[in-house]
Amino acid sequence: MLVRLMYASRAVAATDQDSLLAILRKSKANNPVIGVTGVLCYSEGIFLQVLEGGRSAVNRLYNQIAADKRHTQVELLHYEEIGERRFAGWSMGQVNMARLNPALLLKYSETATLDPYAVSGAASLALFEELVATAAIVGQP
Ligand SMILES: Cc1cc2nc3c(=O)[nH]c(=O)nc-3n(C[C@H](O)[C@H](O)[C@H](O)COP(=O)(O)O)c2cc1C
Numbered sequence: 001m002l003v004r005l006m007y008a009s010r011a012v013a014a015t016d017q018d019s020l021l022a023i024l025r026k027s028k029a030n031n032p033v034i035g036v037t038g039v040l041c042y043s044e045g046i047f048l049q050v051l052e053g054g055r056s057a058v059n060r061l062y063n064q065i066a067a068d069k070r071h072t073q074v075e076l077l078h079y080e081e082i083g084e085r086r087f088a089g090w091s092m093g094q095v096n097m098a099r100l101n102p103a104l105l106l107k108y109s110e111t112a113t114l115d116p117y118a119v120s121g122a123a124s125l126a127l128f129e130e131l132v133a134t135a136a137i138v139g140q141p
Helices: 017-034 055-066 102-108 121-133
Strands: 002-011 037-043 046-054 071-082 093-095
Touching (some): 046 121, 093 121, 102 121
Parallel strands (some): 037 093
Antiparallel strands (some): 002 071
16 A cells, blocks of 8 residues: 655755755655655755655654654645556655756746745656656765
8 A cells, every 4th residue: 555645845944955964864864664665855945855665654754754853834735546656766866956057946836935835746746757757866776
């Protein structure tokens, strides 16, 4: 029983490269153990993350992440049962924002800024899928 979950949140403090790396390092250590894969995006104070895996594992992890004091306003954008993963290649991939084409943001939103609170969950998921297709994801499985 696989599910895909996507949420957005706001970082409580300016998240520098080191804080982001700490989150990714922890995710890469923990997620393979529980069979969760996904992608994390951070831009200008906003996190956007997709988690895929077993229903119980994803729900448990989501609740754990939602309680994390490093972010707030954790908002569930999308949740569905799935037949197959779309982000199977990463225990937790990171979107390379440097390679993010503003035109891609404009394709799905009113302005060229990442604002998942202002667009539908479907639009944010479509954006993630294009990022994966254009290889704008960094990080090892
Ligand atoms: C935006 C964000 C995303 C996170 N993503 C993950 C994740 O994918 N996997 C994970 O294990 N922890 C993730 N964490 C960290 C968890 O909230 C929590 O600190 C961690 O799972 C605790 O693991 P531990 O019990 O091994 O110390 C994330 C935290 C934040 C703020």
